[in-house]
Amino acid sequence: MVDDWPPLTYFDNDKAAGLDIEIAKKVFSSINVCLTYVKLPSSARALEQMQSGQIDVAVMVSYTPQREKYGYFSKPYRQEKMRLFSTSPARPIDSIVQLLDEAKSIGLSIGSFYGEELASLARNSKYQQQLVGISSANRRSDMLVKKRVDFIIDDLITGLYITKIRGYEQIKPWPYVVHDNQVHILLRRSEGNLALLSDINQAITHLQPEIDKLVAGYTKH
Numbered sequence: 001m002v003d004d005w006p007p008l009t010y011f012d013n014d015k016a017a018g019l020d021i022e023i024a025k026k027v028f029s030s031i032n033v034c035l036t037y038v039k040l041p042s043s044a045r046a047l048e049q050m051q052s053g054q055i056d057v058a059v060m061v062s063y064t065p066q067r068e069k070y071g072y073f074s075k076p077y078r079q080e081k082m083r084l085f086s087t088s089p090a091r092p093i094d095s096i097v098q099l100l101d102e103a104k105s106i107g108l109s110i111g112s113f114y115g116e117e118l119a120s121l122a123r124n125s126k127y128q129q130q131l132v133g134i135s136s137a138n139r140r141s142d143m144l145v146k147k148r149v150d151f152i153i154d155d156l157i158t159g160l161y162i163t164k165i166r167g168y169e170q171i172k173p174w175p176y177v178v179h180d181n182q183v184h185i186l187l188r189r190s191e192g193n194l195a196l197l198s199d200i201n202q203a204i205t206h207l208q209p210e211i212d213k214l215v216a217g218y219t220k221h
Contacts, residue, residue, distance in 0.1 A: 053188065074187070085163075
């Protein structure tokens with residue numbers, strides 16, 4: 001799991017914590033499966049380790065065809081809302097390329113999927129230097145406050161949480177929708193895990209009211 005993405009996944013005194021960890025614990029304990037949590041620096045590292053067979057489960061994973069080559073996606077368990085955050089006053093924009101053409105820089109989580117708009121821009125050599133990979137959510141907010149980047153993109157829950165906890169009242173979300181999508185549990189492709197997938201999906205269906213209640217509690221931050 002990613003070590004520093006509060007309040008979604010993080011370690012507190014060497015114990016895994018956060019919204020998506022609570023959800024994973026509910027799901028796997030309901031089907032009598034024990035998890036060992038591995039501390040990893042970024043989403044990219046977690047997915048690399050799954051591809052190499054070093055981990056079996058990842059949480060809070062957006063669907064992409066590439067990821068489906070090495071993992072089984074569970075049914076979705078919550079909605080993720082990716083938004084721009086800045087210390088500059090929010091204004092209407094039509095696209096992210098509009099900001100990049102204004103020579104703005106954007107801090108991003110390494111290995112995360114932000115939708116096709118960002119994926120396309122990341123492949124464009126014209127903009128690659130302006131899209132800055134930053135592994136830690138706390139470090140992304142620090143770099144924004146220090147004006148090392150002009151914007152960051154984060155899950156709305158994370159951005160609002162860090163703004164409150166770190167006292168960064170100058171950081172505000174912009175209304176532009178970067179990417180809204182559903183997130184899943186991802187299982188490494190193997191015969192045993194394929195059999196487990198059905199149990200996980202049934203557990204998510206059964207626990208969805210409890211999961212929704214958990215998400216609502218974290219959204220209040």
